[in-house]
């Protein structure tokens with residue numbers, strides 16, 4: 001692997017030395033994205049040596065779309081009082097879980113529901129306790145991977161309790177783990193521009209830190225390609241790496257680019273330049289994230305935003321996991337993403353095999369299921 005521009009960084013990677021933020025800046029400027037992929041694959045194989053790619057049988061459930069936060073990059077929410085706002089009746093949630101069980105079977109904690117919604121002023125902690133405990137009682141085999149830091153901060157706030165108490169109560173009711181949604185870019189400067197009502201960086205980190213301390217695993221995400229600079233992307237990665245050093249509670253990292261359709265941000269040319277991130281930007285970003293986040297074991301492809309083909313290619317750029325079958329998607333599809341209804345389990349397995357890997361099923365903790 002010859003390139004004088006990054007020889008010193010290549011050496012660090014081969015000798016398992018941590019790369020710096022300056023190194024990451026130089027990698028973003030490096031013209032040879034294929035070389036970044038080869039390096040990222042070296043790190044991936046240290047953590048996942050076999051020619052296997054994991055996937056999860058899961059389904060998304062968006063229990064409510066009512067949200068007062070009105071983030072400018074979001075096309076999913078409806079403000080309180082809107083005719084188009086909904087909160088799913090419990091029976092409808094059960095029906096969705098029944099459909100998941102029909103696909104994923106009864107493997108204990110082998111299938112996950114990823115249940116997320118908006119910040120709905122009518123739903124306090126007792127609503128969620130009842131929701132999680134009723135699902136746990138009815139479907140003890142289902143892993144509840146639910147909410148986001150943003151939702152949890154608001155639930156604690158309107159229920160007048162500390163974050164720690166709120167997370168503890170949700171966990172005791174049946175919450176098994178928390179997705180990394182709501183991270184966007186962990187820079188308050190960026191958050192001021194794209195969603196100023198949203199939680200601050202230290203608050204997002206606090207939820208994950210407390211969850212980890214309470215033995216709840218979480219994932220980390222990044223939504224890039226809007227108003228942030230490359231420095232701010234790296235700042236984001238640094239926040240995640242630092243917290244992972246502290247707690248070790250992140251199971252995986254997932255990145256995707258801003259999906260602009262029908263969003264307020266896309267309509268405001270003063271803030272967004274209208275240039276949608278490309279597939280190369282995704283591959284470069286995920287490869288550099290793999291090199292920088294040397295303390296996170298799993299990297300998940302975002303087939304839903306990048307499409308099946310780029311997701312397949314990302315397996316050569318540090319990614320070891322194809323994500324979830326999802327079964328439905330309402331958030332990025334509201335913002336114009338068109339890859340959301342095309343992935344059956346068989347298709348996912350075919351894509352993994354065709355890329356040269358054996359597809360293996362995992363649970364939400366990224367443990368391989370037999």
Ligand code: SF4
Nearest residue numbers: 067069070071074118
């Ligand atoms: S991204 Fe989340 S918090 Fe922001 S408006 Fe959409 S649903 Fe609400």
